[in-house]
Amino acid sequence: MGRDTPNGGPTRREYVKAGGAALGGGLLAGCLADGDGEDDGERAGENGTSESTGDGSYTVSMAPMGEVTFEEVPATIFTRLTHHAGMAFALGRGDDVNSMHAPDYYDALWNQFTPRLEGVELDWTGLFSSWEPGREDLYDLDSDVHLADPASVVQLGSWDRDDLEEIEERVGPWFGNTLSDRHTPAPDGWQDSYEYYGLWEIFEKVAQVFKETDRYEALASIHDDLLAEIEANLPPESERPRAVMIGASSIDSIYAYTLDNPGFLTAHIRPLEPSPAFEDDVTSQSVVDMEQMAEADPDVILALGGFHPDTDIQVIRQNFQEHEVGATITAVDNDRIHAQGARYQGPIVNLFQLEMTAKQLYPDAFGDWPTYTEGPYPEIPPEEQLFDRNDVASIIMGEF
Numbered sequence: 001m002g003r004d005t006p007n008g009g010p011t012r013r014e015y016v017k018a019g020g021a022a023l024g025g026g027l028l029a030g031c032l033a034d035g036d037g038e039d040d041g042e043r044a045g046e047n048g049t050s051e052s053t054g055d056g057s058y059t060v061s062m063a064p065m066g067e068v069t070f071e072e073v074p075a076t077i078f079t080r081l082t083h084h085a086g087m088a089f090a091l092g093r094g095d096d097v098n099s100m101h102a103p104d105y106y107d108a109l110w111n112q113f114t115p116r117l118e119g120v121e122l123d124w125t126g127l128f129s130s131w132e133p134g135r136e137d138l139y140d141l142d143s144d145v146h147l148a149d150p151a152s153v154v155q156l157g158s159w160d161r162d163d164l165e166e167i168e169e170r171v172g173p174w175f176g177n178t179l180s181d182r183h184t185p186a187p188d189g190w191q192d193s194y195e196y197y198g199l200w201e202i203f204e205k206v207a208q209v210f211k212e213t214d215r216y217e218a219l220a221s222i223h224d225d226l227l228a229e230i231e232a233n234l235p236p237e238s239e240r241p242r243a244v245m246i247g248a249s250s251i252d253s254i255y256a257y258t259l260d261n262p263g264f265l266t267a268h269i270r271p272l273e274p275s276p277a278f279e280d281d282v283t284s285q286s287v288v289d290m291e292q293m294a295e296a297d298p299d300v301i302l303a304l305g306g307f308h309p310d311t312d313i314q315v316i317r318q319n320f321q322e323h324e325v326g327a328t329i330t331a332v333d334n335d336r337i338h339a340q341g342a343r344y345q346g347p348i349v350n351l352f353q354l355e356m357t358a359k360q361l362y363p364d365a366f367g368d369w370p371t372y373t374e375g376p377y378p379e380i381p382p383e384e385q386l387f388d389r390n391d392v393a394s395i396i397m398g399e400f
Contacts, residue, residue, distance in 0.1 A: 060175070062205040063195035064151045064186065068173050073211050074144035080130050082106050083199065083264065084147035084176050086346015087206045091215055092398050094122045098141050103127035109308045109342055113352050115376040117393040132156045138167050145209060146171075149178035151190040161189070175209055177202050181344070182263035182284060199264035203347050218395045219347055226354055226387050230271055233365045241299035241361055242277040245269070245340065251319040251326070254293065257304060257343070258284040265343040268353035274300070274361050290325045300361055301331040306339030307372070313339045314373055336360075339372050348392065352377055355386040 051059050061067045077097045079085040085100045089110070100106060107124035114120050128141060130148075138146070146167065153159045153174075168174060177197055179186055186194035197205075200220060207216035234240075247255035259269050259276050261284055277298035282288060301320075306313040317337045320326040331337060338360040341353055356377075359369035367384040394400045 058211075060205060060208045062175065062177055062197075062202070064149070064177070064190055064193040065174055066193065068175055068209075070145075070173070070209065074172070074209065076141075076143045076145075078130065078138065078141055078143035078146040078148065078172075080133075080148040080153070080176075081178055082110075082342060082344045083178075083181075083202070083346055084206070085124070086110070086344075086349055087203050088147065088210075089122060090203070090219060090347045090396060091207060091210050091212045092396050093210060094124070097124065097127065098143060099128035099130040099133070100124060101129060101131045103129055105308070105310075106342070108310065109305075110349065112307055112309065112341070112376045113349060116352075116379070116389050117348075117396065118390065120393050120396050132158060134158070135163055135167060138171055142171065144172045146174045147176045147206065148174060149176040150174040151186050151194060152176075152178040152184075154187050154190070175206070177205075180263055181265050182261050184263075196263070199267040199345070199350060200347060202264070215395055215398070215400070218400050219351075219392070222387050222391060222395075223347065223351060226351060227271055229386060230354065230358055230366075233362075234273060235362060235365055237273070237275070240273065240275050241336075242297070243274040243300040243302060243361060244277045244293070244296060244298040245302040245304055246293075247304045251323060252289065253287050254289065255304075256282050256284075256286045256288045258282070264345075267350055268345065268357050269302075271354065272357055272361055290323055294325045294329055297329055298331045299334070299336065301329070301337045302340045302357070302360065303337060304340050304343065307341040307377075309374070311339075312374075313337070335371075338369065348396070351387055351392065355380075358386060 057069050057071045059067045059069045075096060077088050077093060079088065079097055079100045081101055085094070085097050085106070088094055088097050103124045103126065107122070110122055110124070114122050128137065130137070150164050153164065154161070164174060178184075179194065180196045180198070180202065183196050185191075200223060204213075204216055204220070207213050243259060245257040245259060247257070256278060257265075258278070259266060259274060265284075277296040278288075278292075279296075282292070282296075303313060303316050305311050306316060317332075317335075320329065320332045320337060326332055338356075340357070341349055345353060355366075356369065358366040363369060366386065367380075370378040370380075372378060391400070
């Protein structure tokens with residue numbers, strides 16, 4: 001899938017103009033060869049956004065890009081944030097990801113979960129770290145699709161619409177949605193084309209890009225069943241714990257994260273409906289001190305990133321226990337400081353984190369959560385699991 005250099009002549013890809021206002025400005029999208037999935041002209045269901053055309057190409061629609069046309073299923077995948085990389089992983093394409101933000105960090109975190117999925121392996125170490133890539137970086141990576149939100153790329157400040165169009169035309173299309181993370185306002189010029197989605201809605205559209213709707217539907221069925229079990233067993237509102245989520249890198253300056261804000265960053269917490277311990281003056285990523293933590297007096301503290309192998313959750317617990325004020329907090333006194341994983345979660349991590357958080361918040365309803373100190377996701381007895389690991393592993397490996 002070669003192409004000419006950025007300084008010379010036409011590209012070698014054939015591009016089909018998107019049928020709508022792609023990227024809000026009529027950009028071009030695509031890559032070479034024939035698709036191998038749906039019959040020509042067949043849509044992907046009532047709410048689907050994928051359509052094959054008579055020449056073998058197919059289109060997938062998602063804000064803010066609009067309709068994006070593909071000439072073949074992409075083989076190499078650029079990502080920035082891990083919710084998109086996690087979607088590729090869920091579709092059995094994790095090894096085709098060539099870039100992501102902090103790849104070594106997130107490789108280690110994702111591989112805290114893969115040991116519970118027999119036969120599933122993942123290696124993101126050493127990939128290009130793509131938090132703020134340059135145009136030349138994307139030429140060098142030569143990706144068939146950029147699973148990244150063009151509006152969020154513009155927010156970096158070093159990209160404009162002309163840069164996006166150049167990469168779209170000469171390398172590969174943009175396809176992603178990130179500002180649904182917490183319904184972040186779109187930048188100037190993008191508001192009219194922007195729409196917010198849930199994590200699994202974005203995943204459905206990404207699955208259509210790779211013609212993997214069957215795999216998506218199999219995982220979505222597991223997710224639906226898990227949500228139904230959670231909803232059926234939630235205790236009454238009066239019996240739900242008061243909770244906070246923190247990033248406790250420093251005991252003196254603690255990052256606080258809200259639990260009920262819209263967006264996929266809370267996709268593993270919002271369905272469980274805990275009672276937020278912080279008042280409305282504490283917004284997501286507010287910095288609080290121990291006195292504010294004590295004033296909120298949560299029953300449960302969820303420590304973001306505490307599941308990462310480079311984070312010692314025991315030290316976080318010890319910091320609270322040895323602090324004169326922190327030791328008075330109910331969650332500390334009752335040993336209910338629990339490790340969490342990532343907010344920019346893909347669908348597989350979302351399944352684990354829904355189970356994990358359900359047990360951390362409501363052990364009487366969903367079974368005890370083992371006291372986690374280190375190592376991979378704890379082994380939960382099969383009868384206490386909220387979803388079947390073998391089913392998930394089979395779907396990822398394409399053996400369902």
